[in-house]
Amino acid sequence: MHVSSIILFFIQKGLPFETVILLLMLPVIATLIALLRQVVGVKAFGIYTPLIVTFAFLATNGLKYGITIFLSVIIIGMLMRFILKPFRLLYLPRVAIMLTAVAVLTLGVLALGGDLHRTGLAAVSIFPILIMITIVEKFVAVQIEKGTKAAVLLATETLFISIVGFFIASSETLIRFIASYPWVILVTVPINITLGKWTGLRISEYFRFKEILKHL
Amino acid sequence: MFEFFKKINTYHKISKQILGMNARNLAYIRPFNLARAKRLADDKLLSKKVLVKNNLPVPHLIARIKTLEELENFDWQKLPEGFALKPNRGFGGEGIVVVYGKKKNREDAWIKADRSLLTIEDIKTHIRNILDGSYSLSGTPDTAFFEERLQLLKLFKPYSFKGIPDIRVIVFNKVPVMAMLRLPTRASSGKANLQQGAIGLGIDLATGTTTSAVQGKSTMVEYVPGTRLLLSGIKIPYWNDILKMAVRAQEISGLGFLGADIAIDKARGPVIVELNARPGLSIQIANLAGLKKRLQKVSDLKIKTLEKGIRVGKDLFGGEIEEELEEISGKKVIGTVEKVKLIGKDGKEVEVEAKIDTGADWSSIDNELAKQLGFAATVEEFDKLKRPYDEIKDLSKEQRWNIFKDVSDISATIPVRSSHGFTYRPMITLTIQIDKTPITTRVTLIDRSHLTYPLIVGKYNLRKFLIDVNK
Structure with missing residues (x-):
C-alpha cells in the first residue's frame, strides 16, 4: 500500500496507523452526516451521536455486535421509562437510574452472548459499550420532548447513518485512498460550505409535502 | 429516462414554491429573526409583558x-x-x-x-x-x-376535542401570508399540536374561512373524526382583528418572520397565546399551498401601515375558496348578476348582463333581445296570434299548440305566473353561455323593456352552478 509521507511522519512519531486513519475519517463521516441531514433529510440525534456510534461500531468486533448492543440499550431505555414513570422523578436522577439499569442489563446481554458461544460479543472492548450506553440520555431527552415515537424514529435514523458510516469508514478502497492522499479530507470543507448554504428542499420533504404537489 | 427528467423538473418546480427546512432556517429565520427577537419569542412571560404594554390582549x-x-x-x-x-x-x-x-x-x-x-x-x-x-x-x-x-367559543365546540383551538398566522414583512386553524382531537389528547395528531385547517386569508384540512403529519381529512361534520367552510369570527393582532405583534416583537398563535376566548375575543420565531412548515399542507412563493411575493413590497399589509395579504392570498369549492362540487360559483353570452339563430351572438333568478323555473329573454338574436319573426307572428289569457287558459295543451304551431322557430308555449301576472309565452331554443359553460335550452319570450335586465336565468338552467349572493 502506498502511504503518504505525512502519514509516515505520524507513524514515526509512534501513532498507530489505525488511529491516524480513524482521525482522518472523522471529517468524512461528519460530512456524510451533514449531507444526509441537509439533502436527504435523515435527522438522527444531531451530529455527535451518529458519529460516535459509527466509531463505536468500528471499534467493536464486527457490525452485528455493535448493532446488538445499540438495540439492547435503546430497548432497555424505553422499558425503563415506563417503569420509572409512576415515580415522578426529576430528570437527572431518573437518567441516572436508567443508566444503572442499562449498565446492569448490558452486562446481562454480554453474559448471554457468552452463554450462546457468541464470544465475540463478550470480547467487545469497554469503550464502545460505554459510548453506546450514553446514547440512552439522548434517547430519553427526545422521548420527553417529542414522545416515544419520535425518539424511536430518531434512534432508527441514527442506527441507519451509523451503519452507512461504518461501511464507508471500513472500506478498504477509501482507507487506501486516504492513506495515499490524506489532504483530500480538506475537500470536505468546501462541500460543507455548500451544504451550509443549501436552501433546496430535502428529499424527505418531497414526500412530506406530496399532498401539496397534487395541487400546484 | 424521459420520465426521470420529467420528475426532476417537477421537483425543481415545487422546490421553488414550497418552503423547506433548509430555506426556512437559512433564508428566513437567520436574516429576519435576530437573536434579541428570538429571545423575546422564546420567553413567554417576557413576550406577554411586551404585548400587554402595547395594548395587545393576552391570557x-x-x-x-x-x-x-x-x-x-x-x-x-x-x-x-x-x-x-x-x-x-x-x-x-x-x-x-x-x-x-x-x-x-x-x-x-x-x-x-x-x-x-x-x-x-x-x-x-x-x-x-x-x-x-x-x-x-x-x-x-x-x-x-x-x-x-381560555373559554372555548361556542362555534368551535363541535369541532374540538377537550382543548381549545388556536389560529396560527404567519406574518412576513407586515403581510399575513398564510394562516391555519388548529383543532385539538382525541388523537392529540386535546392538544392543538399537529405533530401529536391535531387537525390543521387551511384558511382563506381574505374571508377567514377554512378550506382544506390535514390531520397529523400528512393525512388529508374532510370531516371531524368520527362525525359527518365538514371541516371546510368554518367562518372564523373576529378575522380582521386576528390579522391585525398578528401584524401588530410582528411590528412589536421585531420578528421579521413570525408565527403568531391566537386563540379566541368566549368572553374576551381573540388573545395572543404565543409568538413563534421558528414557525413549522406543516401549515403548507393544511393550506395545500407553498409558503416560499408567497414569501417571495411580499418580500420586495414596501408596506408602511398595518392596514395596507392586511389588504395586501388578503388580495394576494385570499379568494381561493371559490376555486376549491368549484373543484370539490364540480360546479361553478356565479353571482346573482352574471355576464352571459347568448347564441341565437344562425350563430348570432349577443353579450348581456343577466339576472340569476332561482325563483323562476325557465329562463326568459326580452323581446328586443330575441329580435337581435334573429327571432324577430317569432316575436311578431306570436304577437299577432296572441289572445287574452282567460281565453286560452282552459284549452288543452294540444289545442293551444295548434294555434301557435305555425309561428316560425317556436319550440313550445307555456303559461307563466310571474310579476307580469298570468301570461302566455312562446318559447324558442337558443344557447346560453354562463361562465364559459354553454347550455342549449328553451327560453320564454316576454317584453322586459321596463326591467333592468333583458334576461333572467331560471333554475332549470342553473343545475351546473352554485350561486353566491355576495358576488
Whole structure:
C-alpha cells in the first residue's frame, strides 16, 4: 500500500496507523452526516451521536455486535421509562437510574452472548459499550420532548447513518485512498460550505409535502 | 429516462414554491429573526409583558414561580377554578397542564380535561420538573407560570376535542401570508399540536374561512373524526382583528418572520397565546399551498401601515375558496348578476348582463333581445296570434299548440305566473353561455323593456352552478 509521507511522519512519531486513519475519517463521516441531514433529510440525534456510534461500531468486533448492543440499550431505555414513570422523578436522577439499569442489563446481554458461544460479543472492548450506553440520555431527552415515537424514529435514523458510516469508514478502497492522499479530507470543507448554504428542499420533504404537489 | 427528467423538473418546480427546512432556517429565520427577537419569542412571560404594554390582549397571568423556595411558599388558594400551568420556555405545547374546575369538597385538587384528578402534590412535582428545565428548549432551568384558562367559543365546540383551538398566522414583512386553524382531537389528547395528531385547517386569508384540512403529519381529512361534520367552510369570527393582532405583534416583537398563535376566548375575543420565531412548515399542507412563493411575493413590497399589509395579504392570498369549492362540487360559483353570452339563430351572438333568478323555473329573454338574436319573426307572428289569457287558459295543451304551431322557430308555449301576472309565452331554443359553460335550452319570450335586465336565468338552467349572493 502506498502511504503518504505525512502519514509516515505520524507513524514515526509512534501513532498507530489505525488511529491516524480513524482521525482522518472523522471529517468524512461528519460530512456524510451533514449531507444526509441537509439533502436527504435523515435527522438522527444531531451530529455527535451518529458519529460516535459509527466509531463505536468500528471499534467493536464486527457490525452485528455493535448493532446488538445499540438495540439492547435503546430497548432497555424505553422499558425503563415506563417503569420509572409512576415515580415522578426529576430528570437527572431518573437518567441516572436508567443508566444503572442499562449498565446492569448490558452486562446481562454480554453474559448471554457468552452463554450462546457468541464470544465475540463478550470480547467487545469497554469503550464502545460505554459510548453506546450514553446514547440512552439522548434517547430519553427526545422521548420527553417529542414522545416515544419520535425518539424511536430518531434512534432508527441514527442506527441507519451509523451503519452507512461504518461501511464507508471500513472500506478498504477509501482507507487506501486516504492513506495515499490524506489532504483530500480538506475537500470536505468546501462541500460543507455548500451544504451550509443549501436552501433546496430535502428529499424527505418531497414526500412530506406530496399532498401539496397534487395541487400546484 | 424521459420520465426521470420529467420528475426532476417537477421537483425543481415545487422546490421553488414550497418552503423547506433548509430555506426556512437559512433564508428566513437567520436574516429576519435576530437573536434579541428570538429571545423575546422564546420567553413567554417576557413576550406577554411586551404585548400587554402595547395594548395587545393576552391570557392574564395569575402567578409565576421562579424558585423552589417560591414553590414551597406558594399560596394555593390563590388559584382559581380553572387555569393553565405552563413552562416559560416550553415549546411544542410540552409541559402544559390545563385544569377545568376544582374537585367538589376538596381544597387541594383540580380536574383535568380528561377528568383525572390533579392534586397540589402533582402540581408541585410538575413545577419542580419545569424549574429543572425538563421542558425548556435547551434543558436549562426555567420558570413556571399560571395563566387564566381560555373559554372555548361556542362555534368551535363541535369541532374540538377537550382543548381549545388556536389560529396560527404567519406574518412576513407586515403581510399575513398564510394562516391555519388548529383543532385539538382525541388523537392529540386535546392538544392543538399537529405533530401529536391535531387537525390543521387551511384558511382563506381574505374571508377567514377554512378550506382544506390535514390531520397529523400528512393525512388529508374532510370531516371531524368520527362525525359527518365538514371541516371546510368554518367562518372564523373576529378575522380582521386576528390579522391585525398578528401584524401588530410582528411590528412589536421585531420578528421579521413570525408565527403568531391566537386563540379566541368566549368572553374576551381573540388573545395572543404565543409568538413563534421558528414557525413549522406543516401549515403548507393544511393550506395545500407553498409558503416560499408567497414569501417571495411580499418580500420586495414596501408596506408602511398595518392596514395596507392586511389588504395586501388578503388580495394576494385570499379568494381561493371559490376555486376549491368549484373543484370539490364540480360546479361553478356565479353571482346573482352574471355576464352571459347568448347564441341565437344562425350563430348570432349577443353579450348581456343577466339576472340569476332561482325563483323562476325557465329562463326568459326580452323581446328586443330575441329580435337581435334573429327571432324577430317569432316575436311578431306570436304577437299577432296572441289572445287574452282567460281565453286560452282552459284549452288543452294540444289545442293551444295548434294555434301557435305555425309561428316560425317556436319550440313550445307555456303559461307563466310571474310579476307580469298570468301570461302566455312562446318559447324558442337558443344557447346560453354562463361562465364559459354553454347550455342549449328553451327560453320564454316576454317584453322586459321596463326591467333592468333583458334576461333572467331560471333554475332549470342553473343545475351546473352554485350561486353566491355576495358576488
